[in-house]
Amino acid sequence: MKLACDVHTHTLYSRHAYSTIQENIEAAHVRGLELLGSADHFSTMLYPEQDYRNFQYFINVSSWPRIWDGVVLLRACEADIVDLEGHLFGWDIEIPSAINGDGFKRHSTLKKLVFRDLDYVVASVHGRDFCKGASLAQTTAMYIGALQDPKVAIIGHPGRAQVPFELDPVLCEAKRLGKMIEINGHSFDLNGSGKVATSCQSIAERCAELGVQIAVNTDAHIATDIGHFERTQELLERIHFPEELIATRSKDAFLGALRTAGIADIRPEEGKIR
Numbered sequence: 402m403k404l405a406c407d408v409h410t411h412t413l414y415s416r417h418a419y420s421t422i423q424e425n426i427e428a429a430h431v432r433g434l435e436l437l438g439s440a441d442h443f444s445t446m447l448y449p450e451q452d453y454r455n456f457q458y459f460i461n462v463s464s465w466p467r468i469w470d471g472v473v474l475l476r477a478c479e480a481d482i483v484d485l486e487g488h489l490f491g492w493d494i495e496i497p498s499a500i501n502g503d504g505f506k507r508h509s510t511l512k513k514l515v516f517r518d519l520d521y522v523v524a525s526v527h528g529r530d531f532c533k534g535a536s537l538a539q540t541t542a543m544y545i546g547a548l549q550d551p552k553v554a555i556i557g558h559p560g561r562a563q564v565p566f567e568l569d570p571v572l573c574e575a576k577r578l579g580k581m582i583e584i585n586g587h588s589f590d591l592n593g594s595g596k597v598a599t600s601c602q603s604i605a606e607r608c609a610e611l612g613v614q615i616a617v618n619t620d621a622h623i624a625t626d627i628g629h630f631e632r633t634q635e636l637l638e639r640i641h642f643p644e645e646l647i648a649t650r651s652k653d654a655f656l657g658a659l660r661t662a663g664i665a666d667i668r669p670e671e672g673k674i675r
Contacts, residue, residue, distance in 0.1 A: 407649070408649060410619065425624050442478070446481075457500050479557055482526050522552040524548075560604050598636065608642075614647075615647055
């Protein structure tokens with residue numbers, strides 16, 4: 402089973418990660434990856450004050466080369482789902498001025514400003530307090546709401562989020578929108594009981610049955626983890642998961658998935674985004 406893309410990875414910017422974007426690119430090149438997606442956290446986990454200047458890392462990602470050391474480099478973030486409507490972090494944080502203090506002529510939010518130059522977004526649950534006491538219908542609607550955000554391409558690590566939800570409605574909406582469900586290798590490292598692996602397997606099996614695309618990622622927080630999919634590959638091979646449903650099997654497959662979903666039309670060899 403070939404997996405040539407790792408589209409949920411972190412740099413030093415995420416604060417509990419340990420490598421630069423260049424170190425991650427070098428690791429991707431060594432591992433023979435065709436495409437790397439850098440998706441640092443966009444979340445309250447980073448700073449106690451949600452000031453625009455704290456997030457300016459995201460507003461200059463257009464300076465990154467599209468092809469670096471032979472690896473296609475995509476610009477993303479992992480945004481927290483913050484309520485039962487599926488809103489993403491920053492949606493309600495108003496930003497009156499730019500990082501230099503100049504006022505904006507038009508109303509803007511932190512989410513809008515950060516998402517503007519990104520290729521895609523991974524939407525994940527981290528803080529779960531807002532889900533306490535919620536019904537399955539509410540948590541299911543939460544994931545469906547997140548999928549409907551125009552920039553969201555992937556639901557991040559639902560197998561370890563510890564938020565129960567009805568699987569089929571979420572997967573059917575992902576299929577309708579042409580979006581992806583993540584099978585996250587880092588999840589296995591964070592849970593030694595086997596519960597997360599079992600959950601990931603159940604999700605993958607149902608994705609295969611319904612014909613839903615998955616994204617297989619490391620969620621690497623250090624360069625040495627980039628492209629190490631061994632545990633996830635073993636799981637997928639064991640259940641005979643169809644390779645044509647793995648959007649991260651190749652650069653062309655992943656870029657095609659973004660294009661089909663209407664999220665981004667990226668043609669790195671032409672140096673274009675359409």
